[in-house]
Amino acid sequence: MKVLIVEDEELAVKKLLKTLSSVDSTIEVAGITDSINDTVEWLQNNTMPDLILMDIELADGQSFAIFDLIKVTSPVIFTTSYDEYALKAFKVNSIDYLLKPVQPEDLEAALTKLKNLRGDGTSTALQSLVKELHQQLAPKDYRKRFLVKNGQKLVIVESQEVAYFYSDGRLNFFRTKDNKNFIIDYTMDDMEEMLNPDDYFRISRSFFISISCVKKIEDYFGNRLILQLFPATDKEVLVSREKVTAFKKWLGK
Amino acid sequence: MIEQHKESLMEKELLELMHTEQEFENLKSQVNPHFLFNCFNTLSSLISEDKQMADKFLNELSKVYRYVLNTNQSDLISFRQEIRFIGSYMALLHTRYGKGLHVNIMIDEVYYDYFIPAMSLQLLVENAVKHNIVSKKEPLCLEIYTTSEDTLMICNNLQLKQRKEISTGIGLKNIRSKYLLLKEPGFKWDIIDDKFVVDLPLLIKN
Numbered sequence: 001m002k003v004l005i006v007e008d009e010e011l012a013v014k015k016l017l018k019t020l021s022s023v024d025s026t027i028e029v030a031g032i033t034d035s036i037n038d039t040v041e042w043l044q045n046n047t048m049p050d051l052i053l054m055d056i057e058l059a060d061g062q063s064f065a066i067f068d069l070i071k072v073t074s075p076v077i078f079t080t081s082y083d084e085y086a087l088k089a090f091k092v093n094s095i096d097y098l099l100k101p102v103q104p105e106d107l108e109a110a111l112t113k114l115k116n117l118r119g120d121g122t123s124t125a126l127q128s129l130v131k132e133l134h135q136q137l138a139p140k141d142y143r144k145r146f147l148v149k150n151g152q153k154l155v156i157v158e159s160q161e162v163a164y165f166y167s168d169g170r171l172n173f174f175r176t177k178d179n180k181n182f183i184i185d186y187t188m189d190d191m192e193e194m195l196n197p198d199d200y201f202r203i204s205r206s207f208f209i210s211i212s213c214v215k216k217i218e219d220y221f222g223n224r225l226i227l228q229l230f231p232a233t234d235k236e237v238l239v240s241r242e243k244v245t246a247f248k249k250w251l252g253k
Numbered sequence: 254m255i256e257q258h259k260e261s262l263m264e265k266e267l268l269e270l271m272h273t274e275q276e277f278e279n280l281k282s283q284v285n286p287h288f289l290f291n292c293f294n295t296l297s298s299l300i301s302e303d304k305q306m307a308d309k310f311l312n313e314l315s316k317v318y319r320y321v322l323n324t325n326q327s328d329l330i331s332f333r334q335e336i337r338f339i340g341s342y343m344a345l346l347h348t349r350y351g352k353g354l355h356v357n358i359m360i361d362e363v364y365y366d367y368f369i370p371a372m373s374l375q376l377l378v379e380n381a382v383k384h385n386i387v388s389k390k391e392p393l394c395l396e397i398y399t400t401s402e403d404t405l406m407i408c409n410n411l412q413l414k415q416r417k418e419i420s421t422g423i424g425l426k427n428i429r430s431k432y433l434l435l436k437e438p439g440f441k442w443d444i445i446d447d448k449f450v451v452d453l454p455l456l457i458k459n
Contacts, residue, residue: 008388010351011298018301035388036415059353059388061415082290100290101297 002030004049006039006066007079008059016053016079016102023108035060040069048074051114055100056080067130075117077110143194146174148182157182160199163213163231165191167206177213179231201250203227204240211251268434271427272328295349310348316341321372328431330371332364332405332455339374339397346382353387359398367403367455370431374407376424377451381409404439405453411444428453 003020007013013032020027030049033039035058043066052074054063066072081100096110146157157176165174165188172184172191186194191208202208209229216228225239225247239247292314299307320338324330336358343356378395387393396408425442432440432454439454 008353009295009349011295011302011349014302015294015298035386035390038390059391059414060386065415081294082286100294 001026001051002028002049004030004039004042004046004052004074005032006034006052006054006058006063007032008034008055008057012055012100019102019104019107020053023104024111034058036063036065036069039063039066043070043072048072050074051111052076053098054078064130064133075114077114142196146182146184148184150180150182155182159195162210164207164209164229164233166208166233168235175231175233177231197250198253201247203243203247204238207237209237214251264434267430271430271434291349292345295345299348306348310345313341313344317345324371328370329368329456329458332367332369335369335371335374336360336365339378342375342378346378350382350387350393352389353392354382355392355394357394357396357398359396361399364399364403364405364455368458369405369453369455370428373428373431373453374405376428377407377453380424381407381449384413385409386412386414399455403455405455407451407453409449411447411449 001024005013005016007016017029020029031042031046033042037060039054039058052072054066054076056063056078057080063078078097079100079102080097096113098106098110143159145159146162148155148157157174161176161178162174163177165172165184167173167188172186172188173181174184175181184191188202188206188208191200192202195208200208200210209227213229213231214227215230218226218228220226220238223241223244225244227237227239229237292310296307296310296314299310317338320334320341339358343358346354347356374397378397381393381395385393391412393412394410396406398406400406429440432438435456437454437456439452442449442451444450
């Protein structure tokens with residue numbers, strides 16, 4: 001198996017080489033690069049390796065930039081010394097990461113995982129992983145306020161004033177904590193992107209609520225929950241079956 | 254009279270605010286796990302590669318952390334102490350970056366008993382390494398030297414990373430404010446011929 005090592009600290013490379021050969025003696029190191037530019041150049045001039053071991057923080061920036069510059073079809077295992085975001089992303093996606101200093105048993109497990117993964121669309125998985133990491137590393141800006149119509153007037157409503165969002169027929173609304181109703185142009189899916197998941201939760205297809213508006217929670221048939229919100233709603237509010245576990249977890253955060 | 258009194262009150266408040274900010278930043282860098290974890294990695298490699306180096310590295314690492322923990326309260330520190338600390342800090346960076354980092358220090362010993370704001374030199378070195386490419390192919394060259402005008406110059410070639418870490422700018426601003434409050438002019442930074450140059454005045458304590 002041919003491996004490309006992307007790592008900017010010489011000592012870390014030495015250590016990684018040792019660990020690699022102790023885990024799998026058939027591994028052949030095809031190249032070692034230490035920067036974004038070097039790696040892109042290497043990938044342009046060589047056949048894609050069977051695996052890339054890639055550090056996240058490189059001499060000239062973060063290694064994610066490589067994927068914007070060149071199409072990488074090799075599977076990648078990221079290595080990082082300290083990164084919560086990466087950890088999060090890799091939990092969602094099935095490709096592995098290793099914390100430095102790399103432990104032989106972790107590397108071995110990652111290699112096994114990769115061998116199992118091979119042949120089933122690794123590159124698409126990788127693309128979604130890179131996208132995910134990009135999103136997580138960028139500081140997320142949540143919507144602070146909304147501009148909405150109130151009759152002929154335009155009104156600014158602070159996000160924190162919103163008790164919940166709901167859809168009724170083909171229209172979407174939100175209700176403020178002081179019980180005013182407004183129509184919005186965004187879909188429920190848009191809203192989910194725009195608001196901080198610590199404060200808002202999508203309980204069903206048609207309801208997206210803030211934590212502060214929950215007044216009462218009761219069990220409901222079909223393993224669902226029924227909520228009483230403040231301000232009160234016209235229709236009954238149900239937490240759909242598949243959302244119940246996540247909802248409870250969110251409440252207890 | 255009253256005006257003067259007002260002014261000095263405001264200054265006092267500003268000084269206190271800055272002090273808090275700096276303490277906060279110090280605290281953050283104290284607990285900043287990134288630097289520490291990177292050092293642990295290096296140490297881990299050294300233990301199998303070169304035990305003697307590992308021992309030396311660990312010694313410098315403890316010196317660095319001891320200094321960081323001890324100096325966050327005092328505002329001014331003797332140049333001798335700060336430069337000694339920078340020696341340890343540089344040793345850590347050198348071990349990690351190898352030939353990617355060139356450092357040239359030329360200090361006139363006359364200035365050893367002068368003073369500078371604590372950690373200011375370290376902050377400037379850290380900034381240089383944080384924002385610029387440090388690699389064997391494109392080494393970062395740092396020059397630290399004293400001039401005859403009671404000034405310490407810190408200068409590096411500018412080769413910014415593609416996606417640099419978010420810069421708060423709080424470091425440079427903080428050093429500037431410290432000098433302002435001490436009513437000592439001369440602190441400045443500039444870009445001259447693709448080089449980032451900082452003038453750090455060396456002070457006599459009264």
